[in-house]
Amino acid sequence: MLQFNHFNFNVLDLERSLAFYRQALELEVVEEKQAGDGSFRLVYLGDGETGFRLELTWLRERTEPYDLGEQEYHLAFLTDRYEELLERHKAMGCVCFENPEMGIYFIEDPDGYWIEIVPVRS
Template identity: 65%
Template sequence: MKFTFNHNNFNVLDLQKSIAFYEEALGLKVVRKYEAPDGSFILAYLGDGVTPHQLELTWLRDRKEPYNLGENEFHLAMAVDDMEAAHEKHEKMGCICFENKAMGIYFIHDPDNYWVEIIPGGK
């Protein structure tokens, strides 16, 4: 028996805003969507066009209050081939929430305050 990674999930309050953020900040694109027949939820799967791993964004119709992310000690990590350009882009977007210059990494946050770690490609 062998298990392999498939996707991670983030629940979001505004699906279109979140999709737009991930497209602009990380170049992710919607690769498939599922809408519940009763309209109670929508799942949007985003991919990087390179790896099979996907980010599932879940929108729940009845959810109005922000999600409790606790101390936000979990995150998604993305590698980038040009850290300087990525940092400049994210700085202009105003989404950098933490930097560790000694390690050469930083984090951005999405509209729901989920953190995404940005690391140099190959690390």
């Protein structure tokens, strides 16, 4: 067996990130791990439909924003509620790029990670 399990984003403010992912993408906490000394927390978010998880890693000692390079990577979500989510994301002010020709758009999380929203196509 070989299957996807999770993808990681490191975050500076865990509570702010959790609120963002709950509001923007309806993700919920499915597992948490914390260092005994409180030096880090790992929070796994799920969509309630697949087994794939987004791991948010918070490090107590980290105070500087993460260097995301040229942001040539992203996480993508497939949805049958494209227009509804686009309206929500515009209201939240997190849409960072729209490509009407391709019928997709991207949102940006509080730490600068880009997330692609892709509609289900028939």
